Amino acid sequence: MVKRKVSLFIQCLVDSMFPHVGEAMVTVFDRLGIPLDYPSGQTCCGQPSFNAGYQREARKAALHFIELFEDCEDIVCPSGSCVSMVRNHYPELFKDSPKMQERARAVGKRCYEFSEYLVDQLGVSDSGATFKRKVTYHDSCHLYRSLGIDRQPRVLLNNVKGLEFVEMKDSTQCCGFGGTFSVNYPEISTALVDEKIKNILASGADVVCGCDMSCLMNIKGRLSRLGETVEVAHLAEILAGSEK
Amino acid sequence: MNKSFYRENAKKAIADDKLQAAIDLIQDRLGKGILNLWKEKPEMDELRNRVKAAKNKNLKNLDILLAQLADSVEARGGHVFFAETAEEARLYTIELAKRRHVKLVVKGKSMLSAEIKIDQALVDAGIEHWETDLGEYLVQLDEDIPSHIIAPAVHMNREHIGDLLAKRIGMPLSYDPPTLTLAARKALRRKFLKADMGITGCNIAIAETGQVSLVSNEGNIRMAGTMPPIHVALMGMERIVANMQEHKDMLQLLTLGAAMQKISTYVSFNGGPVAEGCPDGPQEFHLIIIDNGRSKILADETFSEILNCIRCGACLNVCPVYGKIGGHSYNRATCSGPIGAVIEPLLNGINAQADLCKGETLCGACLKACPVKNDIPRMLLALREKLAYGDEKWAVEQQNPLEELAFRGVGAAMVSPGLWHTGEKVVRAIMKKKPHQNNMVTAMSGPGRAWTEDRDLPPIAEKSFARLWKEKLENRPLPAEKKEGSSAKDEGEEK
Secondary structure, eight states: OOOOOEEEOOOHHHHHTOHHHHHHHHHHHHHTTOOEEOOTTOOOOSHHHHHHTOHHHHHHHHHHHHHHHTTOSEEEESOHHHHHIIIIIHHHHTTTOHHHHHHHHHHHHTEEEHHHIIIIISOOSOOSOBOOSEEEEOOOHIIIIISOOSHHHHHHHHTSBTOEEOOOTTTTSOOSOTTTHHHHSHHHHHHHHHHHHHHHHHHTOSEEEESOHHHHHHHHHHHHHHTOOOEEEEHHHHHTOBOO | OOOOHHHHHHHHHHHOHHHHHHHHHHIIIIIHHHHHHHHHOTTHHHHHHHHHHHHHHHHHTHHHHHHHHHHHHHHTTOEEEEESSHHHHHHHHHHHHHHTTOOEEEEOOOHHHHHTTHHHHHHHTTOEEEEOSHHHHHHHHTTOOOSSSSOTTTTOOHHHHHHHHHHHTOOOOOOOHHHHHHHHHHHHHHHHHHOSEEEEOOSEEETTTTEEEEEESSSHHHHHHHSSSEEEEEEETTOEESSHHHHHHHHHHHHHHHHSOSSOSEEEEEOSSOBTTBOOSOSEEEEEEEOTTHHHHHTOTTTGGGGGOOOOOHHHHHOHHHHHHOGGGTTTOSSOHHHHHHHHHHHHOTTTTHHHHHSSOOOOHHHHHOTTOOOHHHHHHHHHHHHHHOBTTTTBOOSOHHHHHHHHHHHHHHTOHHHHHHHHHHHHHHHHTSOEETTEEOOOOGGGHHHHHHOOBOOOOSSOHHHHIIIIITTOOOOOOOOTTSSOOOGGGOO
């Protein structure tokens, strides 16, 4: 069977702050023998503007994205919220133009979140990784509630050699990031991330894993400020692990 | 940043351990309960969709249904008054009370009565009034406002209540819930026996039969609607179903959403004064059907969905933000939580309630919990759009022109990769000059300052992924092709 080519959709946050997460994805796909490309000219899917109410700006970003990616076979992104933006919100942004809406839908249909793509599209449950740590998992909001993805990351984690998986309490509770919310209402955001961290620490895990760097940046930023030693890792980083 | 009432109150609420413990309790039990119910009983989905469809249909036929309801109520000997504004509803009630020389009013729990500010109107008219729902009664004694749609006194613990009742109704100090409840009950019974008028809300009005149904667990609403000689029911104009079958469906969702009950302890059907063969009830029944801004919401297809709300409060019980800031932080609006964040701006001004529109994380838990699947996150986004650009129809002034400028700048970069990566370089250079600890930036200025008040910020990487791809990844040596299936096990092994 000819393997479909995967085009990497590396969201802005990973591109600029966490490029190693993108590299980890490359490692995982290489191990699985999946052909890759990276359409150049990627910027941001427009979600920050969209969530703050700036839909005109979001629409422009969406158009840029669609033009860049519409000839790709499969599009895979290491972020649930960015995929939810493309899949669920792009068509809404173009509701006044049936033609554009159709183009948005077509791209959205081929746009997958990383763990979803591995498990549901490629049928992978064991990525071949080794990671000898105790890991807990944070369900990010849009991944879990808008895309309905919660089983896939757990399947992948549970099949990593050496990894001990523990659930935390209220893993699906929001970490308090919420884009501009985190800087407009920092006291509420902090109260939420503190509760998340309380649950992470109570799980006894050494590493908190997630599929959205925005949440993980929030959690990591607060852990760092509190002087906690629990590490954060994107799922791709763990799946890329090969320590013996 | 301007002083924000929302933020100031949020801070206080977050620091209030008693409040936090109380909200945790209700969210743990009811919030998780409703989410689990929908998850574990997917067959309930059919009921939820059926109710939503009925509500949508009824909103489309609202004029016809309301006319039918009015006819049915009048046929039962009741009176119907359509109030376009809160003021009209207040005037009607007060004039009626004055005409009948009403001195004491007992109230059944009603959010709408708070919305139209009937209490102050009664006070101004020299009419004594008492809330009879235990939680509302406590809140009234405390001269406060409710902090939850169905659990108005959730912010009080038993010590608070014991002290309050000792002070206000003169009972011996006790912190024993049954003792406290009995004392309140005794005090309330005296009010019921003396009351000249009962004012209640309306959970669901049934057009076909001309009845309003009222739901309670304490029986107080039944007494408020039957013991005094006059019963005034306040009804939001959208709270209507066509017939008893629709009523049954909606009632089920209401009591499940509100308290995980298959049915509440009391469901009362009030539909007119005493009549032959029907000796229990008031001498007079008045139904006030209130618009107060609802027509405007109905006329806007972006927001009309919110009129499907059955006011069960389930969204409050799952909202992480409500869970931290409590009901009083929402600018002390009638409705708090996710439903309040949408309905209050629409009823009371989007600019005035901007913090309610923007103060959520858009996590989507409310949408999952809502028995009628109201897409609250979608409506919050639509409200934010009005604040972002201004809006004539809703008379919204652009909230922050500078912010728009910033988003336009970033927006321009989003469609120009060159500009985008230049921006990245600039931010990297700025961040490099900021204090660091353990490879994290500890103090930012500008928009990042709020972030680093409580959190550290990872720096911009030396090389972006785009650059890494170009420099090394694009032409990386590929690992030897693995045999098909050697690393991928069957999915059957999943947990």
